[in-house]
Amino acid sequence: MASARRYLAQAVLYALFFLPIVYITHQPLHRHLPEEMAELKIAVRHAGKVIGECTDVVAADYRALPGAAVRPQICPRERSPLQLELVLDGDILYRDTVPASGLHDDGVSSIYRRFTIPAGTHRLLLRMNDDVAVAGYPWELEAEVALQPAQVLVASFKDGFRLE
Amino acid sequence: MKALLKRGFNLLDSLFSRAFTPAWNPLYQLGALSFFYFWIVAVTGVYLFIFFETSISGAYSSIEQITHGQWYIGGVMRSFHRYASAAMGICVTLHVLREFAMDRYSGPRWFSWVSGIPLLWLLFASAIGGYWLVWDQQAQYIAILTAEWFDALPIMVDPMASLFLNESTLSDRFFSLLVFLHIGIPLALLLGMFIHIKRVTAPRSNPARGLAAGTLLAMLAVSLWRPALSQAPANLDMAVTEVGLDWVFLNPYPLINSWGPGNTWVLLVGLSTVLCLLPWMPSRRPKRTPVAVVDPDNCNGCGWCLADCPYEAVSMKEHDFKKGHKQSVVDPDLCVSCGICAGACPSSSPFRHVDELTTGISIPELHIKELLARTEASLAKLSTDQPRIMLYGCDHGSVVPDIQSSTVAAISMPCAALVPPAFVDYVLRQDLAEGVLISGCCEGDCFHRLGNTWVDQRFSMERMPVLRTRVPRERVRLRWLGAQGTRALQREVVEFQRELAEAPALIDLEDVSSG
Known part of the structure; x- marks a missing residue:
């Protein structure tokens, strides 16, 4: 009788251990994105223009170079940072300058941002400068977008902005 | 907070010991249960x-x-896989809290404590990787947030989150990588778990069979009743709105979103660092007592102290002056001055023909000579109105000085296993008391890990030094009632005295045996 009571108590304690596990492994639900909201993602991976010009190698420089490294021009490696601006319905939502990657700033610049915005129709302006020698924004995209609730709109860049 | 936590665990200990018996008490084997759940997760x-x-x-x-x-x-395998991993997460959390509450993380125990912190990260990484593989709404949610979380690290050049822009940016190779990680990280976790228990003597990595069987049965029942299911499939073209989360492992994720990835890194890395430094916090550092000392004149190199030390603080070397003999050596960095070695030493016998009792190894805080003197002095004061009891207790179990009376002498020491079995024999044979009661931490939950186990084995003649057969067992009691069991121990003493009063006198028993 005593052992039956003990096993019953064990069953209760096992239940008290596992039932909360069953519950908390999927409940309570977590609201990640409020209702009537959508997401806008910007993902740009682009190499800025090289800063500076290539210069011709003069005869004196040839002598300083090892035989296998002889070339007609010496070119700088550093690339321009990317200046990106996102304007939504006339308000600046994001503006940043992202340097080139690499120890010598000679790699690509990468930008990723996720924004939560209300669903509905918006006027979107994306512009980017990838050359410090040029003023303003050589790359620009302006569009009117209609977003459904929970829709994900991705703005990426490849020879120009594009929306997906 | 710590005292409150300790009180809570003590209450739960009593409850679980009543239902499961101390040998099956899951709270005494949280580490072993974690190992068990790991194997279930691995097999499934x-x-x-x-x-x-x-x-x-x-x-x-x-x-x-x-x-x-x-x-x-x-379906059952999948449910076992999920529920066992969640159970492991909870057992590990309770294990950390319990070791903290019971002050079992500093001194020589720092290694197990510190090596356990990276295991928490590996455990979480293993579980999170598993949830990605399902590729449902929850997987989509944690994939994007994990990528954004890692992108906050300055070492990331290309944003990992760009992998999850929309359906077109994800490739099949990503899942091959995930599978590789979901096998590799748990293997690293397993390796870490073995390192975690490396410096522990006789580590317990398997729970009691009855407890393991009960756990499996309970898990089977919940797996059939509420099988683990996927949520709606992932769709990167649509954002996750409302999602069911495994709150055991995914609880930091809402923080990443609301607090920002950088702040979450600071919080979690900061918390881990504080946990790692905890053993050396000035307020938490235990009082350092002088470590065990070996007396080469009385050490015969038997190695019993080496076998009994729960912290691997004793090793053997060539004897200082007896050629071809061994001698114990104490590592002061590992010794916690529990005195278990003194209780194991065959030289710790009051029957030895020496002018002054000494032994091969003992702790300066309570030398075996002093233990004998205190035993004799406290017993000499007792009245003979009722059967006299010698009560030995440990500083971490029931409070034995509270039970002291005109017929009960009580001595508390760092660990009950400090009492050599020969002392019990001596007390009864010299007619200093009618009964000896040894008490200490709860069975299976000794503060010094193995003290009460060794006493049990010595007294049941399974471990050296044994309690000699001539000692009448009805005059000796071992009671492991823990810190919360002082009242119960008091009742035990009264009951013991009553039984002794009714038992035939020792001299009668000897007459019977000799006759």
């Missing part, structure tokens, strides 16, 4: 891997097939 994971397809479309559909197409085995 191998089964699930056989049917899992490592592709964008195949990942979700293959798991659905396992869950519903073969619910009787695959």
Whole structure:
């Protein structure tokens, strides 16, 4: 009788251990994105223009170079940072300058941002400068977008902005 | 907070010991249970891997097939996989809290404590990786947030989150990588778990069989009643709105979103650092007592102290002056001055023909000579109105000085295993008391890990030094009632005295045996 009571108590304690596990492994639900909201993602991976010009190698420089490294021009490696601006319905939502990657700033610049915005129709302006020698924004995209609730709109860049 | 936590655990200990018996008490084997759950996850994971397809479309559909197409085995395996990992997460959390509450993380125990902190990260990483593989709404949620979380690290050049922009940016190779990680990280966890218990003598990595069987049965019941299911399939073209989360492992994720990835790194890395430094916090550092000392004149190199030290603080070397003999050596960095070695030393016998009792190894805080003197002095004061009891207790178990009376002498010491069995024999044989009672921490939950286990084994003649057969067992009691059991111990003493009063006198027993 005593052992039956003990096993019953064990069953209760096992239940008290596992039932909360069953519950908390999927409940309570977590609201990640409020209702009537959508997401806008910007993902740009682009190499800025090289800063500076290539210069011709003069005869004196040839002598300083090892035989296998002889070339007609010496070119700088550093690339321009990317200046990106996102304007939504006339308000600046994001503006940043992202340097080139690499120890010598000679790699690509990468930008990723996720924004939560209300669903509905918006006027979107994306512009980017990838050359410090040029003023303003050589790359620009302006569009009117209609977003459904929970829709994900991705703005990426490849020879120009594009929306997906 | 710590005292409150300790009180809570003590209450739960009593409750669980009553239901499970101390030998099966799950709270005394949280580490072993964690190992057990790991093996369940590993075995069920191998089964699930056989049917899992490592592709964008195949990942979700293959798991659905396992869950519903073969619910009787695959579905149960999947549920075991999920519930065992969650149970492991909870057991590990309780294990950390318990070791903290019971002050078992500093001194020589720092290694197990500190080596356990990276294991928490590996455990979480293993579980999170598993949830990605399902590729449902929850997987989509944690994939994007994990990527954004890692992108906050300055070492990341290309944003990982760019992998999850929309359906077109994800490739099948991503799932091959995930599977690789979901096998590799748990293997690293297993290696870490072995390192975690490396410096522990006789580590317990298997729970009691009855407890293991009960756990399996309970898990089978919940797996059949509420099988683990996937949520709606992931769709990167639509954002996750409301999602069911495994709050055991995914609780930091809402923080990443609301607090920002950088702040979450600071919080979690900061918390881990504080946990790692905890053993050396000035307020938490235990009082350092002088470590055990070996007396080469009285050490015969038997190695019993080496076998009994729970902290591997004793080793053997060539004897200082007896050629061809061994001698014990104490590592001061590992010794906690529990005195278990003194209780194991065959030289710790009051029957030895020496002018002054000494022994091969003893702790300066309570030398065996002093223990004998205190025993004799306290027993000499007792009245003979009732059977006299010698009560030995440990500083971490029931409070024995509270039980002291005109017929009960009580001595508390760092560990009950400090009492050599020969002392019990001596007290009864010299007619200093009618009974000896040794008490200490709860069975299976000794503060010094193995003290009460060694005493049990010595007194049941399974471990050296044994309690000699001539000692009448009815005059000796071992009671492991823990810190919360002082009142129960008091009742035990009264009961013991009553029984002794009714028992025949020792001299009568000897007459019977000699006659």
